[in-house]
Amino acid sequence: MSVQVLSGQLLLGLINGAFYALLSLGLAVIFGVLGIINFAHGAFYMVGAFAAWGLATYLDVGYWPALVLVPLAMGLLGMGVERLMLKRLAGLDPLYGLLATFGLALVLEGTFRQVYGSSGQPYPVPEALQGGVNLGFMFLPLYRGWVVAASIVVCLATWLAIERTALGARLRAVTERPDVAQALGLNVPLLVTVTFGVAVALAAFAGVMAAPVYQANPLMGSNLIIVVFAVVVIGGMGSLSGAILSGYGLGLAEGMTKVFYPPAANIVVFVIMAVVLMVRPAGLFGRAS
Amino acid sequence: MRLPPLALLALAALALLLAAPWVIYPAFLMKALCFALFAAAFNLLLGYAGLLSFGHAAFFGGAAYVTAHAAKVWGWPPELAILGGTLAAALLGLAMGALAIRRQGIYFAMTTLALAQMLFFLFLQAPFTGGEDGIQGVPQGRLLGLIDLGQPTSAYYAVLAIAALGHLALYRIIHSPFGQVLKAVRDNEARARSLGYEVDRYKLTAFVLSATLAGLAGGTKALVFQIATLADVQWQMSGEVVLMTLLGGIGTVAGPAVGAFLSVGLESALATSGLPVAAVIGAVFIACVLVFRRGLVGEIGARLKIRI
Numbered sequence: 001m002s003v004q005v006l007s008g009q010l011l012l013g014l015i016n017g018a019f020y021a022l023l024s025l026g027l028a029v030i031f032g033v034l035g036i037i038n039f040a041h042g043a044f045y046m047v048g049a050f051a052a053w054g055l056a057t058y059l060d061v062g063y064w065p066a067l068v069l070v071p072l073a074m075g076l077l078g079m080g081v082e083r084l085m086l087k088r089l090a091g092l093d094p095l096y097g098l099l100a101t102f103g104l105a106l107v108l109e110g111t112f113r114q115v116y117g118s119s120g121q122p123y124p125v126p127e128a129l130q131g132g133v134n135l136g137f138m139f140l141p142l143y144r145g146w147v148v149a150a151s152i153v154v155c156l157a158t159w160l161a162i163e164r165t166a167l168g169a170r171l172r173a174v175t176e177r178p179d180v181a182q183a184l185g186l187n188v189p190l191l192v193t194v195t196f197g198v199a200v201a202l203a204a205f206a207g208v209m210a211a212p213v214y215q216a217n218p219l220m221g222s223n224l225i226i227v228v229f230a231v232v233v234i235g236g237m238g239s240l241s242g243a244i245l246s247g248y249g250l251g252l253a254e255g256m257t258k259v260f261y262p263p264a265a266n267i268v269v270f271v272i273m274a275v276v277l278m279v280r281p282a283g284l285f286g287r288a289s
Numbered sequence: 290m291r292l293p294p295l296a297l298l299a300l301a302a303l304a305l306l307l308a309a310p311w312v313i314y315p316a317f318l319m320k321a322l323c324f325a326l327f328a329a330a331f332n333l334l335l336g337y338a339g340l341l342s343f344g345h346a347a348f349f350g351g352a353a354y355v356t357a358h359a360a361k362v363w364g365w366p367p368e369l370a371i372l373g374g375t376l377a378a379a380l381l382g383l384a385m386g387a388l389a390i391r392r393q394g395i396y397f398a399m400t401t402l403a404l405a406q407m408l409f410f411l412f413l414q415a416p417f418t419g420g421e422d423g424i425q426g427v428p429q430g431r432l433l434g435l436i437d438l439g440q441p442t443s444a445y446y447a448v449l450a451i452a453a454l455g456h457l458a459l460y461r462i463i464h465s466p467f468g469q470v471l472k473a474v475r476d477n478e479a480r481a482r483s484l485g486y487e488v489d490r491y492k493l494t495a496f497v498l499s500a501t502l503a504g505l506a507g508g509t510k511a512l513v514f515q516i517a518t519l520a521d522v523q524w525q526m527s528g529e530v531v532l533m534t535l536l537g538g539i540g541t542v543a544g545p546a547v548g549a550f551l552s553v554g555l556e557s558a559l560a561t562s563g564l565p566v567a568a569v570i571g572a573v574f575i576a577c578v579l580v581f582r583r584g585l586v587g588e589i590g591a592r593l594k595i596r597i
Binding site: 031036037085088089092094095096098099100102103104105106107108109110111113114222226227229230232233263266267269270271273274277278281 | 341343388389391395396399400402403406410411413414528531535565566567568569570571572573575577579582
């Protein structure tokens with residue numbers, strides 16, 4: 001086996017891992033403040049990709065503005081979803097949140113399938129990032145390098161914002177003890193809504209970045225979210241860094257499997273999940289409950 | 290002797306279903322009955338053990354594949370083929386359940402979904418499943434050497450008998466001492482544990498029973514409709530059975546069957562309407578969760594203060 005094949009597959013794995021990390025981070029943040037699993041996270045990612053495609057196709061708005069506009073718009077939409085739907089489920093069994101967002105995912109996916117079928121809409125790589133560089137041991141397409149770099153920066157920035165800033169400290173207070181945080185004068189409902197919006201914006205950001213790699217496809221979200229669920233079960237949602245690290249790690253594991261035993265590439269994440277459940281039921285980074 | 294409301298209801302439903310093929314297309318009824326049994330089996334887990342499995346398509350579809358393969362390639366008679374599929378679902382339930390019950394609540398749901406997706410990919414690639422085409426043209430044969438499953442009306446009565454027996458079994462399980470402990474685990478796991486019950490063993494047994502009956506439904510479906518496809522093992526199918534149960538009423542005996550008939554009816558009505566079926570189903574899902582959490586049967590039961 002050549003170094004080129006190996007590093008090429010590792011890069012592909014790292015790109016998948018970048019999307020796993022962005023989405024599982026969002027899931028972990030939402031789980032922290034709302035206590036629910038957002039099944040619609042994959043659908044938001046898909047809508048993000050389609051929004052970028054739609055902006056380019058109908059309004060001639062390019063990749064870079066889309067990378068800012070789409071997450072902003074989707075973040076607002078997410079806040080609307082939180083206010084209109086999830087807020088009404090507060091205090092109920094968290095399973096209802098999972099079911100409601102599952103319904104939302106079906107609505108979004110079903111609508112896009114009806115309009116665009118199940119084939120992908122091609123989205124061009126932005127001009128500045130076309131081509132690639134020869135690193136000596138491998139050829140690195142610029143856009144793929146950018147996806148990995150940008151996702152790492154965004155994940156780190158999100159992690160820093162939550163773990164190291166004053167606003168983040170408030171958020172963590174809401175996560176730990178919402179009642180006490182409220183009593184100390186924090187506007188808890190607003191913080192929850194904004195946090196949900198930010199997590200949705202992260203998913204939409206991932207969607208825009210994915211459009212040139214995977215095209216905009218109505219099914220891209222549900223295919224991804226189930227793997228991300230496995231990632232989240234493996235990492236545990238107790239720690240944000242855990243969510244990020246397991247995202248990249250499992251992407252890499254998938255890439256390696258593609259090199260050594262391709263038929264198992266689809267299922268390797270699930271197999272790892274099964275093994276983790278047997279050995280460490282609380283997850284790699286989870287605290288035993 | 291005064292019969293309890295549930296028994297009266299069951300007798301009335303049975304009478305209606307016995308007469309139904311004169312009024313309603315048998316294929317529709319058979320589909321609804323298979324899903325009714327599937328949803329009722331799922332409800333044993335969600336409604337009575339409080340465990341939301343998002344991977345029940347694995348048992349339904351897994352059994353469908355095994356039954357179809359046994360009947361078509363191995364030439365097994367229908368009753369053995371269904372039995373084989375059911376047994377396969379039970380074993381699968383044992384394996385998946387043993388893993389999934391290691392996590393609680395929301396993690397349990399995600400784990401079952403992920404395990405079922407793994408099975409989906411295995412079926413997608415396995416040589417015997419026919420990939421995207423599935424197993425088609427499964428021979429129907431004669432059930433127990435007597436009942437010709439190729440004839441719609443007799444096939445319908447066979448399916449009705451299977452679904453009725455399945456419901457009876459579930460009713461017995463729910464109202465047995467085992468079922469009582471299950472409800473105790475659902476309502477307060479820590480207390481059940483402190484009373485000396487081995488909670489995990491009860492959960493796993495419930496999981497296996499639920500998987501087994503879901504498999505019975507899937508195997509029956511594969512035989513009477515002569516097909517097993519990827520749609521039977523896909524996550525949408527797992528979602529659909531959750532919706533049926535929610536629509537009828539989680540934790541009610543009659544709810545899942547009612548939900549299955551409503552859902553199958555809704556789908557066949559939508560099929561010709563040109564509306565996106567998945568999107569409408571999703572909207573019904575959201576509406577149910579937001580304003581109609583008790584479901585139809587649960588709501589009626591609560592209004593009339595009876596257990597049905």
